[in-house]
Amino acid sequence: MRILPMPLGAVLAFACMPSVWAQATADPSETPQAQEAAEPILLQFPSGDVAVGYLLSHDATGLRFQVARHGGIVELPWESLHTPQSEALRRRFGYIAEESEELLIPVERLVLVNGQEVIGVILDRSGSQFVVKSEGNTQAVPKSRVVSVAAAGMAPALDVYQTEELYAQGLAKLQPEDALSHVQLAEYCERILDFPHAVQHYAQAIALVEGQQDTGVWQRAAERAGQKAKQADQLERLREVDRLRRRHLFTQAFEKIAAFRQAYPNTPFGEEVNKAKTLVEKTQKRVVGNAIVDRWYYRAKQLTRSMARSQEATFDGLVARLDGDFGELIAKAVAADVQKYAPGLTPEQVTEEFQNRKKGRWRVSTYGAGTWLLGSDRAQAGLKKEDRKDKQKQAEETAPETEFQKRVEAYLQNQRRRASQGMRGTQEQVQERNASWEDMSLDTRASWLLSYYAEFGGAFEAQPGIAHLCRQCGGSGAVESLNAGLSQSSGSGRGRGRSGVQGAGGPRIEKCTRCHGEQIVRRVRFR
Secondary structure, three states, X not given: XXXXXXXXXXXXXXXXXXOHHHHHHOOOOOOOHHHHHHOOEEEEXXXXXXXXXXXXXXXXXXXXXXXXXXXXXXXXXXHHOOHHHHHXXXXXXXXXXXXXXXXXXXXXXXXXXXXOEEEEEEEEOOOOEEEEEEOOEEEEEEHHHEEEXXXXXEEEHHHOOOHXXXXXXXXXXXXOOOHHHHHHHHHHHHHOOOHXXXXXXXXXXXXXXXXXXXXXXXXXXXXXXXXXXXXXXXXXXXXXXXXXXXXXXXXXXXXXXXXXXXXXXXXXXXXXXXXXXXXHHHHHHHHHHHHHHHHHHHHHHHHHHHHHXXXXXXXXXXXXXXXXXXXXXXXXXXXXXXXXXXXXXXXXHHHHHHHOOOOOOOEEEEOHHHHHHHOHHHHHOOOXXXXXXXHHHXXXXXXXXXXXXXXXXXXXXXXXXXXXXXXXXXXXXXHHHHHHHHHOOHHHHHHHHHHHHHHHOOOOOEOOXXXXXXXXXXXXXXXXXXXXXXXXXXXXXXXXXXXXXXXXXXXXXXXXXOOOOOOEEEEEEEO
16 A cells, blocks of 8 residues: 555545555445435545545535545545635535625715714605614604715615614515525525524424425524524624724723623634724724814814904904914814713824824915905015916006006005004004904904914914905005095075085095005915
């Protein structure tokens, strides 16, 4: 007898070569399991050797094989075969469970007027409300609050329906006297993690065809489902952790993981528990980071608008507040907003997270008619020559300088000299600024404060200012007015009277009441 290398060599020595043991164990009367021996089979081994024969029987540990060449019978463990063939045979005979894909269903996304989303199955579209099934609950969503409805792809059915509801849907399609229908329902039950019902329907399928056909595969599927049914509570707990993660309820998810480990210290799902915890941590970090950025923008806009609404605060007082602790106020408000995602998060941590954020799209805000309140240095700072040009300005620059332009330039130079001599900051100018501030609309004041914080607060990345020419003066900074007046004199005489009209004044240059001589409206791009 030829001896091959161990350990496979010893097995093939019996399987492939004539021997006294092989001939002695040959039993012509043995019936192959489930008629598998009706056709010869080619077994492949890791060494590259092959053997042709008949498969007599098999179980979870291996198979019994009759060599075609001499009729000898040998028992081979599954591990002795070439791995792909071993897995294919075990899957064919039901010893390896086919991974049941999670049941997915089409869902739709409803975007509400407040920015929130409802994802689920729309059960009823009639009337003034959408009836939506979501997260195991049925809710009515008024159509007046829905901005848009769109397909949201596929979602796990268990994220929408309860297990009992899904089983009822499958049971409604069952043909009670059809064994295959019971098997299909059992497989459906496995996909929705309802293993007790899967065992029940596998058993009913076997009973319907008992003695008529081989049910070995169904029996083994029922055994696997039975084992999973014993672990159904663990599987459901893991699914609950993932549902909480999807809903951004991270605190509850961590609590569920801790409770799982305490209840099942020797669980076979230890690796899955670790993966679930890691996924919750990553999702929490991503959600918290995005929420901090979104809420920082929101709070900056909301708080500046609240400041603009104040009737007691002066313009200079509001600017001092923006230059002071305004960033800290935003950090505190944002920290309170994200507590639901990360309890205990401090304003300092929020500030650090915002500073390390990934820069998003550029946003634009404007000082509007209040550009002049910045002062000339800041109003003009960072502007490139092309920032202040438009077609009208270019046309004026190419045309010969007019007498009006000379007079405007002389007027503006005089205004600048007065400012440099200490006029800026006098009580008169403080009153002028406060009066102008009070005359502005709420939206204009709010936009001014947001622009100032965005450009000078230090929290945002701000690009050099961009500007447009003042629409009132066309970018000249001043306007020419004709001061005309009427004077009336009267006299009395015998039944006669007369009146006279006198013209008064002539054309004069005045500072533009919109831009106050700054010529532009400044805007800020920030992110």
